[in-house]
Amino acid sequence: MTTLTIDHVSRWFGNVVAVNDITMTIAPGVTGLLGPNGAGKSTLINMMGGFLAPSNGTVTLDGATIWRNESIYRHIGIVPEREAMYDFLTGREFVLANAELHGLGRTEAARALATVEMEYAQDRKISTYSKGMRQRVKMASALVHDPSVLLLDEPFNGMDPRQRMQLMELLRRMGDQGRTVLFSSHILEEVEQLASHIEVVVAGRHAASGDFRKIRRLMTDRPHRYLVRSDNDRALAGALIADPSTAGIEVDLAEGALRVQAVDFGRFTALLPRIARDHGIRLLTVSPSDESLESVFSYLVAA
Amino acid sequence: MSTTTPTARPAATTPPRATFFHPTVARLTYRALLGRRRALILFALPALLVIIAAAVRALSGADDATASGILGGFALATMVPLIGVIAGTGAIGPEIDDGSVVYLLSKPVSRQTIIFTKLLVAIGVTVVFSAVPVLIAGFVLNGNSQQIAVAYAVAAAVASLAYSALFLFFGTISRHAVVFGLVYALVWESFVGSLVPGARTLSIQQWALAVGQRVGAEGALSSSVQLPLAIGLLVAVTVVATWYAGHRLKSLTLAGEE
Numbered sequence: 001m002t003t004l005t006i007d008h009v010s011r012w013f014g015n016v017v018a019v020n021d022i023t024m025t026i027a028p029g030v031t032g033l034l035g036p037n038g039a040g041k042s043t044l045i046n047m048m049g050g051f052l053a054p055s056n057g058t059v060t061l062d063g064a065t066i067w068r069n070e071s072i073y074r075h076i077g078i079v080p081e082r083e084a085m086y087d088f089l090t091g092r093e094f095v096l097a098n099a100e101l102h103g104l105g106r107t108e109a110a111r112a113l114a115t116v117e118m119e120y121a122q123d124r125k126i127s128t129y130s131k132g133m134r135q136r137v138k139m140a141s142a143l144v145h146d147p148s149v150l151l152l153d154e155p156f157n158g159m160d161p162r163q164r165m166q167l168m169e170l171l172r173r174m175g176d177q178g179r180t181v182l183f184s185s186h187i188l189e190e191v192e193q194l195a196s197h198i199e200v201v202v203a204g205r206h207a208a209s210g211d212f213r214k215i216r217r218l219m220t221d222r223p224h225r226y227l228v229r230s231d232n233d234r235a236l237a238g239a240l241i242a243d244p245s246t247a248g249i250e251v252d253l254a255e256g257a258l259r260v261q262a263v264d265f266g267r268f269t270a271l272l273p274r275i276a277r278d279h280g281i282r283l284l285t286v287s288p289s290d291e292s293l294e295s296v297f298s299y300l301v302a303a
Numbered sequence: 304m305s306t307t308t309p310t311a312r313p314a315a316t317t318p319p320r321a322t323f324f325h326p327t328v329a330r331l332t333y334r335a336l337l338g339r340r341r342a343l344i345l346f347a348l349p350a351l352l353v354i355i356a357a358a359v360r361a362l363s364g365a366d367d368a369t370a371s372g373i374l375g376g377f378a379l380a381t382m383v384p385l386i387g388v389i390a391g392t393g394a395i396g397p398e399i400d401d402g403s404v405v406y407l408l409s410k411p412v413s414r415q416t417i418i419f420t421k422l423l424v425a426i427g428v429t430v431v432f433s434a435v436p437v438l439i440a441g442f443v444l445n446g447n448s449q450q451i452a453v454a455y456a457v458a459a460a461v462a463s464l465a466y467s468a469l470f471l472f473f474g475t476i477s478r479h480a481v482v483f484g485l486v487y488a489l490v491w492e493s494f495v496g497s498l499v500p501g502a503r504t505l506s507i508q509q510w511a512l513a514v515g516q517r518v519g520a521e522g523a524l525s526s527s528v529q530l531p532l533a534i535g536l537l538v539a540v541t542v543v544a545t546w547y548a549g550h551r552l553k554s555l556t557l558a559g560e561e
Binding site: 051052070071074080082084086088094101141 | 317318325326327330334335338401403405406407408410411412553554555556
């Protein structure tokens with residue numbers, strides 16, 4: 001059992017539409033569910049995990065309905081975003097309890113703890129764990145029954161770079177083994193590093209779908225706006241506008257800065273420091289003025 | 304890090320069998336119940352009852368009326384429902400509140416099994432921390448004269464069943480289950496019940512007293528409800544509350560944090 005199908009799914013809470021008519025298929029391999037905070041990612045994952053009924057449409061795993069179907073958990077492993085676990089247990093007791101609830105035992109629990117490299121702290125109470133350790137024990141609890149589908153809600157939140165790399169490697173391997181791994185994130189770089197396939201959700205809508213190169217291109221090919229301050233704004237403006245990577249420049253007198261619209265992101269970012277150096281201009285500020293995820297995502301929705 | 308490839312498993316459409324008890328669910332439930340700070344009340348209230356009983360016995364000697372007053376007025380009217388609230392709501396409410404119930408629910412275990420098990424643990428805890436101390440206090444107070452100690456202990460045990468089921472159900476429907484529980488136990492049963500005689504018909508305490516009345520000597524205990532009606536209502540409340548709690552758990556939704 002490996003393919004999750006979300007078919008014309010909507011979910012509303014009172015008057016608020018959290019997920020709006022989304023259709024997508026999550027196949028084996030690693031899929032990243034990307035979107036800004038509040039986009040509806042958790043709502044979608046909760047529906048895929050059987051913890052929320054769709055208001056409309058269906059969520060199925062190889063044709064079997066997920067909502068109110070306890071037997072589906074033989075095939076699904078869930079890593080929730082929320083921190084709360086059974087903090088009064090040790091890591092080993094917690095994973096063992098999860099194994100027992102699947103009708104398994106110590107061998108499987110030990111294997112899952114080994115998979116996430118948590119044996120060294122398995123006899124400590126969960127209440128003493130760091131965020132990264134909690135995340136790994138949660139992973140172990142989700143892996144204990146060797147599921148073919150793994151759902152992770154913002155798994156990298158609060159992890160340090162090393163823990164992040166380890167988890168990414170583990171998830172990548174799970175995907176290579178033919179499991180369906182779906183994780184949500186609001187950080188493009190995270191998704192790009194790990195997922196072979198990306199689904200973008202913005203404001204409850206399905207904004208884009210494809211491999212990360214396609215999404216990346218969509219994101220980087222859009223016009224970028226920068227706010228630039230230098231010790232000679234007009235000379236800098238003249239040199240920049242001569243290059244085709246720049247589509248427009250406005251001298252903002254009130255701000256004492258240039259507002260530059262670049263159309264070729266890669267070329268512009270290489271050009272700006274070179275021009276400054278060649279003309280002996282000192283750059284004081286270079287800041288993207290529309291780099292917020294929301295603006296990137298809304299560009300994607302419009303694309 | 305080592306991993307294995309997925310293996311074949313039973314079809315996802317075969318529902319898990321509902322049983323009455325799952326040892327892992329039970330272990331998690333009682334450890335959670337006895338590990339929380341409010342569990343201190345579980346120990347404090349019975350200890351208080353036994354201390355009061357010992358003090359009364361020492362100061363005024365064995366007296367049936369005094370024994371009935373303490374066991375009926377304090378133990379059955381206040382202590383048993385309070386412990387029922389703590390055990391019943393505590394067996395599931397906090398897990399739903401903090402979201403850790405996900406780890407129980409994302410398993411191929413029937414939700415009815417989870418509720419049955421939690422109910423059994425809640426009943427066990429309520430009986431141990433209320434019926435047993437009532438029995439001890441009764442023996443301390445008057446040495447079980449007129450079967451008063453046993454009768455009140457039986458009443459407490461019977462009440463434990465219904466309170467546990469009712470408050471466990473409250474735990475599945477509201478974050479404020481403890482408040483609802485306290486309002487029912489203290490405001491409805493004790494306060495309204497003492498002012499409006501009709502309200503006593505809908506009181507677990509009175510139903511339990513009707514059962515205890517049967518055990519105790521003639522006239523030792525009194526209830527406003529006839530025994531057959533009391534038993535019928537006790538069974539009905541326990542069964543309906545348990546069934547509905549399972550139903551609630553089956554449809555439990557977890558909203559995201561966004």
